[in-house]
Each structure stands twice: as C-alpha cells, then as structure tokens.
Amino acid sequence: MIISLLIGLGVALGGFTFQTALGGVNRKIVARLQKRVGPRWYQEFIDIFKLLSKRSVSHGWIFDFGVIMALGGIIGTAMFMPVTSNILAFPSFDNFFIFVYLLAVGMLGMAMSASGSGNPLASIGVMRALTTMVAYEIPFMIVVLTIIKLAGTSSVSGIAEFQQMAGNNWFMIALPLGFVVAVLSLMGMLGKKPFETYIAPAEIASGPMVEYGGKQLGMLFIMHEITVFIEVSLFVHLFLGGAENIWMFAIKYFLVYAGLNLVSNVNGRFKIDQVVVFFYKWPLAMAVVQAIIAIYLGWVI
Amino acid sequence: MANIELLILITLSLGLLSYVLYHFSPRLSSALTILGSFFVFGSVLYHGYIGSFDVSSTLLPYVSFSSSALSIFFAVIITFTYAMVSLFNPYFLKTHKAGNVHNLLFLSTLAFVLGVLFTNHFMTMFFFFEAVVWTSLFMIPLKGSKSAAIMYYRFSAFGSFALLGAIFLLKANSGTFLITESLAVVDGAHQLVIFILLVVAGMAKLGAFPFHIWLPEVLGKAPDHTSALFSGGLEKLGAFIIVFALVRVAPVGATFAAIDLAWSRYAVAILGALTIVFGTLMAIRQDDAKKLLAYSSMSNGGYMLVAFSLMNSISVMGGLYHVLAHALASVAAFLAIAAVARQTNTTKMSELGGMIHKMPITYMVYLIAIISMAGIPPMGGFISKWLIFQAVINKGLIFVAVAVFFGSVGSFLYVFRPLAALFLGQELPQYKKTLKEAPSLMLLAMLILSVLNIFTGVFPTPILKVINTVIVEMGMNEVVLTTFTIEGFNGLLHPGLIALVFMVGVFVAFVIFISLKKSKKVGLMDTYTAGNFIYTEELMHYSVDFYAPLERLYEKYIDIARNVYRSLDHKIKEFARLIKYFIFTYKPEITAFWVVLILILFLWGDIA
C-alpha cells in the first residue's frame, strides 16, 4: 500500500513537472506564433517558485484551508492517474468517475477559499466557473458513457487497453462526433480561450484568483498544472488509445496540449450565457447522436 | 422493545404525556420527546439488527404487523431522522405559534410512520398513511403559513386517493387486503392500473415531477427544523411506496428492446429524469436557502425514481443507499440552516453573509453535508451516485443519463450558493455582535450526522451488506462486496482508498503550506477594489441573483407546471360552481330531483 501511495505521489509530481515544462514550451510556441521570442521554457517553474517565496496575505482560516483542500484534492486525483498501462498506482481502481468527482473536491476547495476572501469578484468568478462547468460537463459525460458502454469498463487504463487490443482502434476514429465534442469540452475544462470567461482579467480581475498572492497563488498554480495534467491525460487515455510506453504518452500529450493551445489562441472570449447556449446546442446534440448511433444502432467503425 | 404494537402505543402515549407536561415545564416535555425519539430509534435499530421483532398484536383491533428487511431499513433511517431532529426541538418551541402541540404531533407522526412501515394489511397501511398526513399537516403552519399546509394536504389527498384506488383494485383482484398475498397474485389488465396508481401515490409523497409543487412550499415555510423532518423522514415514505410499486409489482407491458427495459419502467425513469432536471433548475434560482434545499430534495427524489425503475440489484442498491445518504445529508444541511435561522430569523441568502466567522462548526457540518449531496467523494452521496451511474450506463439510457449527469453537475451549483452567500463572503455588520455558535445539543445532532456522512462515504460495506439482505428479500441477486470494495457492472470501487488517497493529498498540500513563509493576516474588507475605498460590507458581498446569467436562459419557462395546476384549480372551482348552480338551488325539490336522478343513473346496471 505504501509503495502504491509513493507511486501515486510520483505520478502527481511527475505530472506536475511534465505539464509545467510543457506549459513553458507552449508559451514559447505561442510567442513564436505572434513573432515574439517568448520566455524560457522553464519560465513556469520560475513563476511558481517565485510565488512560493513571497510573503502573502491571508483572509482568515477558510482562505488557507480551501487552498490546502484544493491542492490536496487535486494531488489525490492525480495519484489515481494511469500514465501507461504499467505505471499505475492503484490498478483496477482508476475509475473514470473518481477523476470527475475527486477533481470536484479540488474545485470546491478553491471556490470555497475564493468566496472566503470576501471579494465579490471572486464569487462572480466562481459563479462563472460553475456555470461553465454545467455547460461542458454534460456533453463530455455522454460521450464517456458511450465509451464505457462500448469498452465494458469504466477503468481508465482498462479503456486504453481496450483500444490497444482492438488493433489500435482509437475512439478518436471510432467515435468521430464524440471526439469533436470531447475536444470542445476539453477546451472548456482547461479554460482555454473561447471559454475562459471565468478568468477574464480585464472584466473581473482574474475571477477566483483575485485575492491570492504569494504562496496561496503558488499552490493554486501547482493545482492548476496538475489539473491540466489530469484532464489532458484523461483525454489521451479515453480517445487516443492510452500509451504503451512513457514516450508515446509524452508525444500524444504534447500533441493534444499544443493543438488546443494553438486553437485557443486565435479565438476571442464568449460571454457566460453564450458558453452555456453553445454547449447545449451542437455539442450536446452531437454527443447524443453519437451515443444513439454507437449504442442503439451499433454502428462503430 | 421488541413488540411493534407496544412501541407504537408507547410512542403515542409519550406524545400525549409530553403535551400535558408542556404546560408545567416545556423543557421537561422536550426532554421527554428527545428520550422517546431516541428510545424508538434505539429499539428499531437493535431489534432490526438482531432480527427479533415481535410482530404479534393483541391490543389494537384489526391491526396486524409483519417485519421485513425493507421496512426495517426505512424504519431505521426515518427514526434516526426523528431522533436527530428531536435534539433541535427545545430551541424552537418558543418561536412557534402553538408550541404545546408540537411535541405531541412530533411523536404521533413517528408512531404512525412506524405503523405504515410495519403493517402487513393494506387498509391499516392506508389508515396509518392518512394519520401521518393529518398529524404532519398540523406541524407545517406552526410558523404561521397556512397556504403551505393546504397545498400539502391537496397533494397528499391526491396521493392517498391513488393509494386507496390501488388497494381496492388489489382487493378485487386477489380477494385479500394482506400486502404480500395481494401483491403476489396481481396480473392481467389490472396490473398496469395498479402500477400507475401506486407510482402516483409514491410520487405524490416523494414530491416528484409533476407532483412537486407542494414540496418547496412546505419545506420552505414549515418551522426551520421540521423541514429536516419532512425532507429526511416523511418524504422517504414516498420512496417506500415506490419500491412497492416498482419492485414488487412485476413489470408490465411491452419491453423496449434496445435497452431491455419495460416501457412502464422506462416511463418512470423518464419522470425521474424530469424530476432531477426540474429540481436542479429550480434549486439554482432560489433565494431562500430552505427552498433551495427543498428543490434539491426533489431532485434527489428523482435519482431514487431512476434507480428503482431500472430494476437490477446494483441500481436498487444505489437507490436504497441514496435514500440513506440523502437523508443524512439533507437533514444535516437543513439543521445547519435551521441553526443559522434560529439566530437571524431569516433564511434568505440575500440577507445573510459571513456566518462562518461566528459559527465555524455549523459551517463544517453544512460543508460535509453538501459534499455528500453533490456526490463528491469521500462522502456517502458519492457511493450511491456511483452505483446509479453504473446502472444507467450499463442500460445505456442516454436521455436519462443526460438528466442524471445534469443533476449531478447542477448540484454543485446550487449547493455552493448557500455556502458562498450565507456562510462565506463578507461578515455583515448586523450579525457581527449578536451571533453565536449553536448550542451544544444542536451541535451534537449535527456532529453525529457529519460523522455518519463521512462514515457512509469511507466505509459503506456494513450498510451495503444490510441492503444486500433487502435486495435478496426482493428476489434479486446480491451485489458482490468484499470488506472494502464494491463491484459494479463495469468497475470496482474502493471508497476507503479514495478517502486515504485524498487524505494523503491533503497532507502533502498541508506540508507544502506549512513549510512556507507565514502569511500576513488582513481583514475581510481589505480586498482588491480597483483602488477604491469601500467601507460598506453589503457592497462587497455577492449574494443576490447568484446565477443570474444562467437563470436568464430559462426563467421564462419556470412557471409552466405551476400554471397548469393553477388553471386546473380554476377549472375545478368552475365545475363546482356549475354543480352548485344546478343542484343546490333555493328550492329543495330540485335538489331532491337531481339526487334521485343521479342515484338512478349510478344504480342502473345493478337494478337491470
């Protein structure tokens, strides 16, 4: 058990390191896109360690407790994450719903802490984040329902293995409509450009993060990086057939993350009710159609 | 106390005694109520666990009892709710209009609920059912609102008539009023009608769509701690009836081939799905914290409907566990809100804020309750939702799944709102001085509930084993359980492991936090205001119209169900006036003529 826990912590730490480095690389890519030089690839590490070294302010115990709960919940979630079929802390317990709901603990912690700061902009940001969540989560869950029904297991590594066994028949190809929906939902999850309404620095001063500085903000940055790691890895496992070895995982992960970044950088920002209407129009319809085609009619490539 | 009949009689007489005692010492009367409730809960739990209930009845005429695993399961949950709420009683009696009857009504509903659960005779059941309705009816207006009680009575009467109709049809079908015997032989054309009538009776009691109108009215306007009773206790009677209808009355009609489910069950599942969606959407836009929780009760009732309608061991286990988890969570949440309302005299979120600074324990209780209610590990709600998801996904019910997922994510929205607006945010000056933490008895009740909320989420196996006996009793296969894990259709769940890993994560985060430089404490008003100097707390507290952008999208359509009932109400009144106009005129001979004519019409077939 102890060894499993250590492996899990290793996955969380590795995921954090990998994603943070990749975040820096992606900032470089975006800078290149805009004809800039861009920061160093390890800039994100510098940012986070700088924040941890600063002296912050605290608005009472719930402000700190929420941050601890947020980071703790996310680290806990990351500990369940399979990287490849072998690197996996708790085999057969990496249930998909654990990721979705344990992630929510982290989010709840952050939301609680933000509201506890007493700043109305933070509460507005949390409201927008939750509203966005109710928008993107439903189409995504319907697509995942289809996948679980087809694969017969809700274990994430099990789903990845199912795709590998079926001759690398990735769900990306088998469920093309669902894949499109999942890409859109993933952009919502990561808070990428058209759906980053809840950060909105110019309107609500970065929303939930408005009162954070120093170590609390640093911990939330760590939390954010691990969250991105969890969400992108979930996507890799569910749609891109997981990974046989760690290099394949890194490549797939990089492609997904960089692709999303490029897409998001040519977009503007939706209003919050536009986000909801957007997700409940085409993505939901596509997800339901995909589910009907795949489950009731059995037309899967 | 092993004899159910004696238990009921003792509870009733304790109620009468507390009524008498109230005139001498209200405190003593409340203590008696608490003792009585705990005594009932203790004996039901103990004898239910051993299985040594004495079901013979000697004192009451025409009444007979039987005990089954299902009824014991429900009885434990409901009596536990009563015991917890009874701890709140002493602090609320003074705020009531007629405090002296409260304890009497409280204990007599408890007695009648036991009657409903343990009787084996349909007519007795109906009698007890009506008794519960009538006694609980008078608990609602104690805070001063009569309209809610009238609404409650209307829908309850509707449910009772449906139940009565089903009972008569069963009697006609099988020739007996005994529950097990009459349900065993039901078949043929009557089956569908009986099924519909029973489901309608259950849904009216559960507050499911389209019979949901009364639920928020009653739970919103009843005395603050009584709402918990309705949500955690009496509403669950509806679930009990639903289980009768869905699990005991065998499936009827054609089967929906693609998902291998009878149409009638699918219809119930769809109704459950609609209940979830309506409850969620309405809960999101409530300003009154109690009404918000009431709509969340409605939405969770929808989960129970979906679970029971799917008719396999995983889903029924999920449904029964949801009954338990939701009872614990919603009672804890209602009681936390009641603890706040006792001091502030309001449950409107737009008038409250910053309660956490004076009531931190109440806040933690509410936090744990809503984590469970939203189905987030490591609390009990997650286990039941996971089981229900397993069943829904296994059946491939896409449209139900949309509703189930929507309700699950939507619950994050509505449970977070009281947290942010009522407990967190700016500390409003009007409550800064007077507010205190809740008194010890109330804290005791809330802490017990919190501990159970966590326990049901971390180590559910003992309870699931009990549910397994219920499932076997219903004639289904038991769910595979080991000491720590639950096996669903497509995966294993290890709740203890999740809790452990979560704790490890929190520990790591705590180590990171504590090893860094200490932060400077600043006040709540010292926040980013774009450089402006703001001194008024209300301006810095975001609590009105919390989800305004989302509400704007659907607020045009919310009144549809209510309008349907209002126009129905109108039509019935019109019809009654028409009859009055024709029949009950000033001339008695015309009335007599009509009565004779109608009698003749009714008796036509029998005479000929």
Next chain:
Amino acid sequence: MNSTRFTERNKEEIDRKWWEIGDYFRRNSLWMLMYCTGCCAIELPPAMTSVYDMERLGMGPMATPRQADVLLVTGYLSLKTLRRLIYTYEQMSEPKYVVGFGSCTINGGIYHDSHAVINRLDQYIPVDVYVAGCMPNTESVMNGFVDLMDLMKSKKADGWKRYHTNYEWYRENQIAALGEVKVHDEFHE
C-alpha cells in the same frame, strides 16, 4: 553557549542563501501591476508585444495588486490617484518594487506647478527605479526593467524594506499632502 551562537549565525547564513535563491526567481519573473495614470502608459504596449517582447525577461501583466511584484506608475499623479496608489501599494504582497515613469514622477514634469498634482513620488512611496523622459522611449523602459533586475541582484532594490523602516516619515509626507489617505466617498457606501 558557544554552540547556540554558532547555530544562530548558521541560521542567518541559511536565511541569506534562501533569500538569494528566492531573488533569482523573483528577478526572473516580474509580474507587473500597471497603474496607468498618465501618457507614459502608451509605451507599455510596444514593450509587451512583438517588437520588444517583455515576456522573454519573464515579465507579464497581472490583474490585481495581490498577484503583482512590481508597480508601474506611468505618469503624473493627482492627489486623488495618489490616495489610490498608496492603497494599492499597501495591498501588494512583499517583496514589492516600484518603477516610476517619466519626468512627472521625478519632479512633477510639466505639471510641476499644478494645485492637484504631486511633484516627487518618492516622498510618498519608495521608488526603486525611475525611467526619465517625457515620455521615455521604449528602449529606456526596457532598460529600466533590466536595471531593476540588476538592482535586485545586488540587493539594492529594497524600497519595500525602506517603507517599513521609514514608515513614519512616509506617513507624515502622505498626510501633509493628502490630509488623509483613506477617504469616504458617497459612491462606495
């Protein structure tokens, strides 16, 4: 006796080392809070975008004072804005730095004889780096930032410490010019 003194010195040494490591991170990741009071603010967009690309120095704009490290005061400060500036400066988390732009923050610039505009910013809050010019061109702005990093490296950018040690003095100056830093206004009550 001997050993305690040793550990004390050791502890100081360790603290100093940590501080130096922290300084490396801090000077390579300066997050700005732009207090755009005057015309010098127009020099910031070219500094941020592809011509000069501030991001390669690790700098970036931030939304709130809590998150930011360096406060950019771009231009003249009327009494009304000075109050807000002081409030904002006090909300920033430490260590914090201030860069004053243009001649207005140095000696009042073309507004030196106005009844509403202060002359020397460093009388009210500590300034680490001034960028002279009216307006300074973008190279000087960038140079000012690099100078700030050099100052941080040589531990001379200690304005926030000076604000603590000389707080009474700063406070006196603020009161002399403003009367009262925090004022009530009817629009926020």
Next chain:
Amino acid sequence: MTNSMSNVGRINTLMGKNFSLIDAKIIDQYQVSYVLKKDDIHRALSVLKSNGFRQLSYLSCVDWPNDHEIEMVYIVMNWDEALHIQLHARIDRDNPVMDSILPIYPGAKYYEREAHEFFGVAFPGNPDYDKQLILEGWDDIPPMRKDFDPRAYSDKKFTKRDPKENFEVTDKTSKRPRQERREERANNLRTGGKK
C-alpha cells in the same frame, strides 16, 4: 441651411419676446449666446426646455475678479434642430449664490457640485451641492478662482526636488564602461539579441 438659420431666428424672437436680454450674439448657425439677468435664468431654462431643448450640455462658471462677479454659463441643446444655446448670467463674487436648476434639469446635479467645488458657488435647492466630488479634502480657496495661485499652493504643499546647479559627472572614466554596456544592452533589447 436655411432651416437652421430659421431655427436661430425662431429662438431669437422667442427669447426677445419673453426676456429682457442684456446681450444676444449669434455665434454661428448652430450656436446662440444670450446674456440675461440672474433672476431670468430659471424662467428662460424652463421656456427653452418646453421648446425642445431637453438636454443640459454643460454648466460652468467664469471668474471675473476685477468686476467682483462670477459668470454662470448654461449650455442647453436641442436634439431635433442641432442648436446649442448658451445662457450667461452674472452673480455677486463675494457671496456667490445661485438657485439650483435641479427641478428643471435633474442632470445638473453633478455640474453644480463641480461648480461649487471649483468656484465656491452655492446652489440652494440642490440637496448635496456642498458634498465633495473631485477634490477630496480640499483646504484652500476654490482653485479655479483667479486669485488662487496654484504655484504657491504647490510649493507649500508638495515637496520639490531641488535642481542641481552643476550637472557635471564627477568621475568620467569610471562611468564610461557602464555607459557603453548600457548602450550595448539597449541595442540588444532593440534587436532581440540578434546582430
């Protein structure tokens, strides 16, 4: 064109008929200026408002210290005819009191407060004309009066930086390498590290 001029004419006759004008000036086809007595201002504004001049564009003052008078200026505008009318009236400078026009133009509230702050004119009828608006905690005579000396105020209130007499760099040799490095760095910054 003729239309606008006829508008001016119409207003001219309207004003001439109703009020004793001290002076009337047609600035161009879109602007007319009248000088009235202090007591006529309110009536004139109501008449103009009922004639379509719905918008109060501006309200301000001019200080005439030599005449011991303050001149009030009201500018109203008609959206249908594209016509601005300036109304001038002089009031006593030592005791400047002008009744508020709040009942006629509610939008004048903040203009009057501003005028009070900068010129010291009192506006009875405006409930909070003496609340502070722009100058927070002002401690001198109103700053837009001509006898207010901003330089003296600034010298008194704000610390000045003493300009150095001699700007010579004391040690040229030691500064040289630093300047060179600085130039190089500036070059570097401009080209982004490329030659």
